[in-house]
Amino acid sequence: MKLRFITNIIVLICILAMGCQYTAYGQRINTGYIYFGDKYKYEDAVNNTNNSLDTVYPSYFDIDQDGNLKITETLDEDFINDMHGRGIKVVPFISNHWDRDLGRKGLANRDNLVNQIVEAIEKYDLDGVNIDIENVTDADRDAYTDFVKMLSETIDSYKEISVAVAANPNGWTYGWHGSYDYEKLALYSDYIFLMAYDESYIGGPEGPVASIQFVENSITELLKYVDNDKVILGIPFYGRYWKVGDSYGGYGASLNRIEETISKYPSDVVFDNISKSVKATVYKDDGTYIYWYENEESIIEKIKLVEKYDLKGSGSWSLGQEDKSIWNYYSRWLEGEYLVDIYDHWASDSIYSMIDNEIMNGVSNMYFAPNDNLTRAQAAVILTRLLGIDEEYITSDSFDDVSKNYWAYNEIELAKKYGLINGKEENKFYPNDPITREEMATMLSRLIKDDYSDDNIEFNDVNDDMWSSDYINKMSSMNILKGYEDDMFYPNRNLTRAEMATIVDRILKYNIKYKK
Structure with missing residues (x-):
């Protein structure tokens, strides 16, 4: 009797008789x-x-x-x-x-x-x-x-x-x-x-x-x-195709051959979100073809x-x-790392932490866009998730530029309701505008109730006359929003998605609450 058979019998007995898990x-x-x-x-x-x-x-x-x-x-x-x-x-x-x-x-x-x-x-x-x-x-x-x-x-x-x-x-x-x-x-x-x-x-x-x-x-x-x-x-490293109007189809084709065909002829390619497969409509000289592939x-x-x-x-x-x-x-x-633009990125650990904690997602299945600017809409989503605010039935329409069909409508309304983010002007939110570092320092300061040192951390580009100086000082003293090696904070610099991931990763250990 071979070792393979004996081992598998032992495993089967373990599973059936004792309910143990063979991992x-x-x-x-x-x-x-x-x-x-x-x-x-x-x-x-x-x-x-x-x-x-x-x-x-x-x-x-x-x-x-x-x-x-x-x-x-x-x-x-x-x-x-x-x-x-x-x-x-x-x-x-x-x-x-x-x-x-x-x-x-x-x-x-x-x-x-x-x-x-x-x-x-x-x-x-x-x-x-x-x-x-x-x-x-x-x-x-x-x-x-x-x-x-x-x-x-x-x-x-x-x-x-x-x-x-x-x-x-x-x-x-x-x-x-x-x-x-x-x-x-x-x-x-x-x-x-x-x-x-x-x-x-x-x-x-x-x-x-x-x-x-x-x-x-x-x-x-x-x-x-x-x-x-x-x-x-x-x-499968292959797909199948059908000619529109023919009674018989489903012929096989390799993925690389399909990609060549699509690049050669006018084509409409869509990722079908239900089947999570790709469908291409290809317009050849002799007719229209439908390809399904990976x-x-x-x-x-x-x-x-x-x-x-x-x-x-x-x-x-x-x-x-x-x-x-x-x-x-x-x-x-195969090891569970799907976002191709964060491999070896300086913020990759914090980005994975955000994904694991369901606070931030990629912009698609393959990309996180770590170096893109963080938008106001994205900030609203992150902050409401961070606080665990989840109210489904929002009836207010606070902003003319955010419709009910907008992907972050609920989170933007919740962020306003709980005083996290206000509009930039009357009835306007500007959801796609970037968030600056001083704006984020202000938003985060509204969340954290922990005591902090009120010793000023001096930055060459921050002074007491600035509207955001207290917020910047609070976030810096708590080691959440840091300055740069040149002793500058760059308050007006746009915040990137990678930087936001790092900031929220630090903030998770603090006791956070919203101000009603």
Whole structure:
């Protein structure tokens, strides 16, 4: 009996009998299938990933007409050695390429097929096997499970066994989806690779390949049977397209090919906030086409689910189809750092603190805009969140330039009601105007009741005759709003979003109240 099987039995007993939680360990992993192109393109596909990969699943193992193992022409021992030199595991996937007859022949011949796989792993110094037998049915469920069980009992325990399973948000137990006994497959393998895509498909109606609802529902259904630290979330590096007016569509296209098409032809591209996917309407010479696909923003939304459910990691189908720019940030996304413009920023710790405390957000899923000026509307939102003021039914219309449809309407009205921010002139708020440092010193002074030293902190550009001098002195003496190394405060300088994050991060430790 192999160590993998014994360990998994112990874990299962622990979960079922004692109710203990088997938690993930170590960092999340990132995997990727390699399928398209000849063996010389495999290395290019890995080179593009900016050292973001832990494991590659190359297309080395097929099933022949007799159900035996067929080594593909893409197997390259130089590539395997190169990957090992980089610390990347090479775990080839065995596939029937959607051919039900081949899949069944392989399962029927599983005694021989298992031995052939083990021999190939040893011969070529491979790191295990990924099983990707698709389009068999619930009639093959027991044979499929037994095949994986036999592999777990034969392959060395330090070699990976992973199984690719279909997205199954509806919990179907028949057809292709019924071929997977998720609980037992997890018991006999190291990882379950959730193919969370093909919500739309060739011949089907127009729609996203992997809407956020489809992906999340697939995760929660799988987690009924599989522990989270065994689940790898598969992300599609392809999209699908339909020609308007045609009765048949849903053809696949790589992400990089779609981006090329959009740049070549007039296109309307929108990020659909419901599905968290991208839809492009492309106007070609021969007609109008609809593309649904993934970009950086939609991929981030899926990776957020890895963090939300504490999954083992992510994977992709397939390397080489993506926009290479995602690899500039992918490792950070996988560790929960989604805002690309604050990496290595001087205020990054305070910015993350603001996000964790739900006081400030990014301006989008990818950007915080740390060096942009803080606006009056943003200041109103931050201060009301800081105080925990949340009243839903605001009926007053204090400012002519802030309509009820304005994104910060409620917070601006609340800020006025509680004396945090007033208008700049009668009936005018100027929500998009920047906040200066002396204005923020004034606003914050209204909040903090703690005693402070009244010793003046001298700045070369602040004197007692200034309307804001007392407020500046209070905030400076409390070490909340600081001056600069040249002994200047720069009261009229616009405050940036990064500076505001740092200020509020300092202020969280103080006892704050509003003045009614």
